[in-house]
Amino acid sequence: MKRDRSEELFQKAIRLIPGGVNSPVRAFRAVGGTPRFIREAKGALITDVDGRSYIDYVCSWGPMILGHADGETVEALRSAIERGTSYGAPTELEVLIAEEIIDAVPSIEMVRMVNSGTEAVMAAIRLARGVTGRNKIVKFEGCYHGHVDSLLVRAGSGVATLGLPDSPGVPAHLARDTITVPFNDPEALKRAFAEHRDIAAVIVEPVVGNMGCVLPRPGYLDLMRELTRRNGALLIFDEVMTGFRLARGGAQELYGVTPDLTTLGKIIGGGLPVGAYGGSRDIMQYVAPSGPVYQAGTLSGNPLAMTAGLVTLRRLRDPDVYRRLDLAGARLCAGLMEAAREAGVEVTINRAGSMWTVFFTAGPVEDWASAAKSDRGRFARFFHAMLDEGVYLPPSQFEAAFISLAHDDAVLDKTVEAARRAFARAIRD
Numbered sequence: 511m512k513r514d515r516s517e518e519l520f521q522k523a524i525r526l527i528p529g530g531v532n533s534p535v536r537a538f539r540a541v542g543g544t545p546r547f548i549r550e551a552k553g554a555l556i557t558d559v560d561g562r563s564y565i566d567y568v569c570s571w572g573p574m575i576l577g578h579a580d581g582e583t584v585e586a587l588r589s590a591i592e593r594g595t596s597y598g599a600p601t602e603l604e605v606l607i608a609e610e611i612i613d614a615v616p617s618i619e620m621v622r623m624v625n626s627g628t629e630a631v632m633a634a635i636r637l638a639r640g641v642t643g644r645n646k647i648v649k650f651e652g653c654y655h656g657h658v659d660s661l662l663v664r665a666g667s668g669v670a671t672l673g674l675p676d677s678p679g680v681p682a683h684l685a686r687d688t689i690t691v692p693f694n695d696p697e698a699l700k701r702a703f704a705e706h707r708d709i710a711a712v713i714v715e716p717v718v719g720n721m722g723c724v725l726p727r728p729g730y731l732d733l734m735r736e737l738t739r740r741n742g743a744l745l746i747f748d749e750v751m752t753g754f755r756l757a758r759g760g761a762q763e764l765y766g767v768t769p770d771l772t773t774l775g776k777i778i779g780g781g782l783p784v785g786a787y788g789g790s791r792d793i794m795q796y797v798a799p800s801g802p803v804y805q806a807g808t809l810s811g812n813p814l815a816m817t818a819g820l821v822t823l824r825r826l827r828d829p830d831v832y833r834r835l836d837l838a839g840a841r842l843c844a845g846l847m848e849a850a851r852e853a854g855v856e857v858t859i860n861r862a863g864s865m866w867t868v869f870f871t872a873g874p875v876e877d878w879a880s881a882a883k884s885d886r887g888r889f890a891r892f893f894h895a896m897l898d899e900g901v902y903l904p905p906s907q908f909e910a911a912f913i914s915l916a917h918d919d920a921v922l923d924k925t926v927e928a929a930r931r932a933f934a935r936a937i938r939d
């Protein structure tokens with residue numbers, strides 16, 4: 511049998527690049543098999559190097575909210591590239607995107623652009639420590655904030671456990687300053703504050719995407735706000751995924767809870783490498799050169815990322831966008847639920863707007879412990895059955911899937927049809 515081109519490329523890639531990929535989940539380790547090497551993408555579809563097209567629910571892990579190769583974005587980039595790709599000096603575009611972000615996100619009065627979500631979080635943590643003069647950070651089990659040393663920590667069960675690093679190379683003394691508590695557990699958070707006086711910040715994905723999609727219980731984000739305020743700690747919303755995804759003002763707009771600092775990424779770069787962090791003027795004034803907390807970047811605010819970001823953010827001013835994305839999410843997830851029921855597969859589907867996950871468990875899924883109850887074998891079989899049907903889902907149970915504005919009803923209904931067969935295969939194979 512002729513080996514396909516993805517397979518050939520992967521064999522070559524694994525000799526040249528660790529695991530054959532430039533970011534781990536792409537390697538299909540959780541689901542087995544060979545990752546598809548992508549040649550091109552347009553709208554809701556991605557096409558691999560063997561010419562097979564898939565309805566794409568990864569959307570580059572969130573950024574492609576307009577769909578792939580959006581006409582206006584491509585045109586704007588084409589024109590921008592003619593004027594040079596990076597200057598290392600300020601541009602009008604950076605002022606425009608700052609205005610756009612500040613107008614949209616309730617907590618942000620000043621913003622600094624960086625080049626990835628990881629960088630944004632790293633800078634926000636440094637800033638929180640610099641402003642408070644404290645070191646400890648509270649994070650939630652199952653939340654991911656990029657590969658920042660001090661946040662690559664997931665303590666076992668138990669409350670306010672002293673952290674152990676998840677990755678070799680993370681110094682234990684850094685991990686010790688990270689306190690990990692279960693998500694959606696008010697008592698655990700209260701205990702963390704009762705036991706530690708020197709908490710600089712609480713960092714959270716306000717709607718979690720990185721254990722699959724998990725929503726905060728009513729009042730949980732308000733409790734975080736109250737406890738941090740009362741104890742002189744800052745509240746950081748990591749909205750790298752949820753920013754401009756759940757609403758123009760992110761989860762903070764949706765839930766009406768205003769953090770001290772917010773990190774952004776993904777959508778604000780329109781598919782180019784980007785990140786940002788922002789907050790109140792008082793806090794952001796601590797950042798160099800206006801203040802003492804250092805942070806810099808050769809390519810930060812580069813004209814290509816700013817151009818793609820600006821086109822995207824301007825289109826997202828239209829409130830109808832979020833209504834349409836929510837309707838699309840509701841239509842798809844109702845269809846998937848019905849398909850699972852018909853096939854006799856027990857699933858829990860969590861959804862916030864256009865962000866969703868099918869968990870292979872009776873649920874409810876509200877934290878890491880309940881997400882981890884999912885049948886990962888079933889998920890892997892479902893994933894591959896969907897891939898065979900021409901639907902590309904995130905290749906891990908513990909990731910959120912995304913819908914773009916290019917996913918029309920026909921595409922959503924085709925996905926549900928595919929899922930009818932795929933759910934049956936998930937329990938049969």
Ligand code: PMP
Nearest residue numbers: 626627628654655656748750751
């Ligand atoms: N924070 C969150 C909530 C994320 O989802 C991610 C990436 N998935 C990051 C931070 C890191 O962003 P990046 O991969 O751009 O470094």
